[in-house]
Amino acid sequence: MPELLEIETYRQAAEPVVGRRVDRVDAPDDWYLKGGLEAAEVTRVLPGVAITGTGRIGKLMLLETDGPTLGLRFGMTGRLIVNGDAALSDLEYGSNRDNPAWDRFALWFTDGGSLVMRDPRRLGGVELDPDTTRLGPDAASVTLKPFREILATSSAPLKARLMDQARIAGLGNLLVDESLFRAGISPERPANSIRPDEVAQLHRSIRQTITTLGRRGGSHTGDLQPARVRGGLCPKDGEELRRTEVGGRTTYWCPHHQA
DNA sequence: CTCGACTCCTGTTAGC
DNA sequence: TGCTAACAGGAGTCGA
Numbered sequence: 001m002p003e004l005l006e007i008e009t010y011r012q013a014a015e016p017v018v019g020r021r022v023d024r025v026d027a028p029d030d031w032y033l034k035g036g037l038e039a040a041e042v043t044r045v046l047p048g049v050a051i052t053g054t055g056r057i058g059k060l061m062l063l064e065t066d067g068p069t070l071g072l073r074f075g076m077t078g079r080l081i082v083n084g085d086a087a088l089s090d091l092e093y094g095s096n097r098d099n100p101a102w103d104r105f106a107l108w109f110t111d112g113g114s115l116v117m118r119d120p121r122r123l124g125g126v127e128l129d130p131d132t133t134r135l136g137p138d139a140a141s142v143t144l145k146p147f148r149e150i151l152a153t154s155s156a157p158l159k160a161r162l163m164d165q166a167r168i169a170g171l172g173n174l175l176v177d178e179s180l181f182r183a184g185i186s187p188e189r190p191a192n193s194i195r196p197d198e199v200a201q202l203h204r205s206i207r208q209t210i211t212t213l214g215r216r217g218g219s220h221t222g223d224l225q226p227a228r229v230r231g232g233l234c235p236k237d238g239e240e241l242r243r244t245e246v247g248g249r250t251t252y253w254c255p256h257h258q259a
Numbered sequence: 260c261t262c263g264a265c266t267c268c269t270g271t272t273a274g275c
Numbered sequence: 276t277g278c279t280a281a282c283a284g285g286a287g288t289c290g291a
Contacts, residue, residue, distance in 0.1 A: 001284060031268085059285075076284045077270080093283050095270055121269045123285060156262060165286080173284060248264075249284060 001093050002074040003219040004058060004139055004170030005210065010072075010080040011056045013087035014063065017107075017115050021050045022065075026106040027126075032117075033105075034073075034125040045128070046070075046107070057135050058169025063115075071130030072105075075123025081116040092174070092220035095120045139170035140210050147203050151191040158194060159187035160247030162206075171206070173249045178222035179209045181236075186258045187246045228252045 002010070025046045027039040045067060055062035061080075063070040074080070077094035080087045090096055098118075105126045106116040117124060137146060150167045151158070161167060162176045171179070180187050183205035185198055194202065213221050223235050232241045234254035241252045 003285095073285080075268080075286080077268090093271090097270090119268095121267095121283090123268055125286090154261080160262080163285090250282085 001076040001172060001174070001219070002059065002078060002091070003172035003175050004056075005175070005214050005219050006088060006091070007056055007059050007061050007074065007170075008140075008214070009218075010074070010087045011054045011061050013080055013082050013085075014054050014061070014115060016082060017051050017063075017109065017113060018053055019051065020109040020111060020113060022046050022048065022107050023110040024108040026103065026108070029104045029122065031122060032119070032125050034127045035130070037126070037128055042126075042128070056138075057132055058138055058165055059172070060130060060132070060135065060169070062130070062132075068128040069130070071127040071132075072117060073124045073127075074117070075119060075121065075125070077121040078104075078117055078119035078124035081114075081118055083113045083115075086118075088218070092218070135165055135169040136167040137169065139168050139175075139206060142168060142203075144200060144203050148196070148199050151194055151199055154191040156191055157188050157246050158185065158191045159249075159251060161191040163247055163249070172219065173251075174219040174222060174225065174228075175206075175209060175213070177228070177252055178213065178219075178224050179206045180253060180258060181222070181224040182209055184257050184259065186255075187251050187253050188244070224252065 025043050027033060027042050030039055049065040049067035051063055051065050053064040061072040079091055102118045102120045104117050104119050106114060108114050154161050159176050162171050183202040185202055213219055227233055227235055227241055234241055237256050239254055239256035242255050244251050
């Protein structure tokens with residue numbers, strides 16, 4: 001599913017549309033427009049504006065314009081198609097079929113190019129001028145000191161805290177499971193029970209996971225990933241992985257080396 | 260305020 | 276072969 005790494009790939013794929021001017025907007029699905037937005041408004045406001053830049057905070061992608069800023073969320077199955085080319089060809093848990101019926105939002109530019117959001121399950125959405133203050137610091141760049149504070153101020157399970165986008169933005173189910181697997185820490189421990197040395201270890205682990213999996217090609221390329229199945233064995237020590245629900249998400253972790 | 264339970268979406272797949 | 280039910284997870288809401 002799209003986590004920080006995939007959204008960053010999408011953002012880079014969207015770079016070529018910077019400088020282009022919107023000619024036409026397709027917003028066939030009002031459900032996909034968030035924050036009280038309606039198709040009538042986007043088709044009134046967006047034609048004529050020029051794209052001035054791209055951005056990303058966590059899993060939120062931004063398209064800056066000389067008018068309102070567009071906030072694009074891809075949910076679990078959203079893909080980005082720029083000028084007819086999909087930014088990612090293999091999306092974990094998503095359908096990679098190219099069915100135009102799943103096009104939920106599209107910008108057509110005056111030079112003929114386009115930017116399309118294709119999302120089978122409609123878990124993503126589009127917003128104008130999204131409230132970015134509701135997001136924590138990006139997981140790829142958060143420094144140790146605020147990270148410490150984020151964990152120290154909650155008794156929620158560690159994994160739940162790491163997936164709370166208002167505290168730290170960008171981590172989804174796969175990146176969190178992989179980071180905790182690498183750091184050797186249980187996802188179920190209260191966030192504020194993690195010792196200082198473990199916090200530092202986890203902070204390093206998150207950054208290293210982002211870098212390594214980014215190089216490999218996405219959040220589904222982790223060492224733990226092949227074992228994230230019922231009865232899967234820990235790639236590190238061969239112990240049968242535990243499959244529990246933490247923070248409302250299916251969690252795979254090793255009871256032997258993740259304490 | 261915090262936190263967990265619940266809800267939404269629907270294509271894919273396991274199993275009968 | 277054809278059907279059903281379980282499953283996936285990002286994000287918002289609601290109540291304790």
